[in-house]
Amino acid sequence: MDWDHIDRNEYFYKKFDFEVNLNHEERDGNILWINPSKSGSIEDYQSLNYKPGIAGLMQELSEIEDKF
Template identity: 55%
Template sequence: MNYTLSAFESKEDKKKEEIIEEFEDLEFQIFRMRENIKEIAKRSQILGIDQTKEQKWVIVYAEDDGNLCKIMLHDCETPYNGKWDFSIHAQYDENKIHIDDIRGEENRGFGTVCMKYLKEHAEDQNVQYITGDIVKRDWDHLDRLIHFYKKHNFQIDIEHEKKQGEIYWNPSF
């Protein structure tokens, strides 16, 4: 019986240590986030704070001059040094935003967060559509692109023989 009690106490102590460690990590992330927001806000419009699929905190911000629009993201695990960790670059064309490029590390949930904010930004700007092209250089990761755009409710038209395609999003979908 004594052995069982000791094992229970050690599990409880370990659980407390984990909670304390998680709390300290969260406290540090909040401090880092506050400092990063101050720096980012000097140059860009802060759109929001969000979490990735890995539960990592990120700051989402934009630069928009009416012709070009960049939705950028910075991971709060590192200090902001003037560079984004992920971005979607687009340009305005009449009543639509045309995605020129998506840049950054894949499979971390950054694209999903940025796409969510691009859609919100488009709606805030009364933009009716988001479009983009799939080009030959994208062909080595075509399946990943198709999955990504379908997940975000884009229509996708692919011409396999020409190795090109188009994407199209309308908020009424």
């Protein structure tokens, strides 16, 4: 994310119904879009217990490693 223009980006994504969770102090967060044509919701996404970004990738790799 380009933190020099975060306010403009945040406004844009919220305007188009993205789920925006940003921590401005830590310069961290995520922007999520749920495809409405798939009848999804933020609750469905959260029920998957998936973390976006690098945290999600690390979680996936850890789960794969645990299987072996």
